[in-house]
Amino acid sequence: MLKIIKYSVFDLLRSRWLMIYFLFFLAASGLLFSFSGDASKTLVSLLNVEIAIVPLVSTLFGVMYFYNSREFIVLLLSQPLKRMTIFLGMYLGLAFPLSLCFLLGSSIPFLVSGDATADPLAFVFYLLTGVFLSFIFTAMGFLIALKNDNRIKGFGLSILVWLYMLIIFDGIFLYILMAFQDYPLEKLSLALTLLNPVDLSRVLVLLKLEISALLGYSGALFNDFFGTAAGIGMAFFAMLLWIGFPVAAVMWLGKRKNF
């Protein structure tokens, strides 16, 4: 499998689109930093960029890469290789370079200016959640492409998944909070947050910033949970599950798919 990963990474690192993705984060991070000059504020702005762009690009890349590699997958499948090796290798081979582009692109301006120290934990969490989101949504992209041979449908679905995680879920979340406002909702809102990796990333980073004090009662509530080691552990465990389920589904479907 390491060989498949190696060659996928090797192939992708020369891709123009991956370069653009890296430059995008480099520019966003550099520009935001030079405008505000304040690491905390830059991080908040970057966080908003991260939770929108990383899932979108990872899903689309996952879908696109799978569709474009179809004949190559057939070639690999006709070699003495296990199906699981091929699919897992290609998945990791895409998720690693995507994460790397995000990591390097967003951290270089901070490291150069030496100003990542204002909220070091928030910065680390920002990078970590970005990597998690890359792995989660690349798996979603693979899953969508594996399930749908029709490319238009595949791309449509990936946009829909992205919109759901970024916007529609929050709408439903708010609606539930409104509809059941007479009941105690603390546990429910914590549980609901675990159900969306995008929200989870947002909460994890924001709570590590000083501005979390401005979030009022709900901030305090979230801080009580996500501020503790157990809470953080639980949140990252939830993120791991968010990677595990789609990857397991990719393996399950991949084993049964006809090419």
Added chain:
Amino acid sequence: MNAAIISIKNLCMSYGKTAVLKDISLDIRPGAIHALLGPNGSGKSTLIKCILGLVIPKSGIITADGIPTDMDWQYRRQMGYMPQIANFPENMKVKELVKMMKDVRNQAAPKEEELIALLKLEESLSKSLKSLSGGTRQKVNALLALMFDAPILIFDEATVGLDPVSRLHFKNYLLQEKAVGKTILLVSHFIQEVEELADDIIFMLEGKIYYQGSLQALKNNNHGDNLEKVIASILDPETPNLKMYA
């Protein structure tokens, strides 16, 4: 006759509700060229894909060299497959792809040099795959399928994109390979090619095997000396002079 190198028993396959292979049983003897013929949609490619494990059959058993193919993926070590369409990671160079295939198969490629010379691929080796023409890609595809010197070679309409000279080389190469004892399974719509190369014919019609046996016996049984006419008369007895069967 030698024992079968590939043996298929009661193979059924359907895509959704459409049955593509209907209870196929087939033995492929080693050391011969077998041509798989039949009109479009008769299940030829699906049968080949089942043998390679690209398509998972609904029921039935396929054994390669006595090993059930659904139990052990290692059997593909014995096979070289050349599909009709060649598409590779576009940013890679040809020589990198060749190196990669050797690496993932974990096998030496004893025929590499010989085939590169035969297919005149020397100049393309340092080019990236996306810059190659369709025909050159197909040659790369041939190189990948043949260079491991696998004892079973499978071609799915593989000569479609090749120019006449390369096709001639290809045919001669197949005859050479047969002479050293390889088993070759060939899907082709070029009747002339089949007549020149094939020892055995497997004729498929609507997911079933209509005829399996030697080329000569097929001609004799159908009172014809021209394979094209024989096939046309099988498919449509009313119009024995039908030009193309597909």
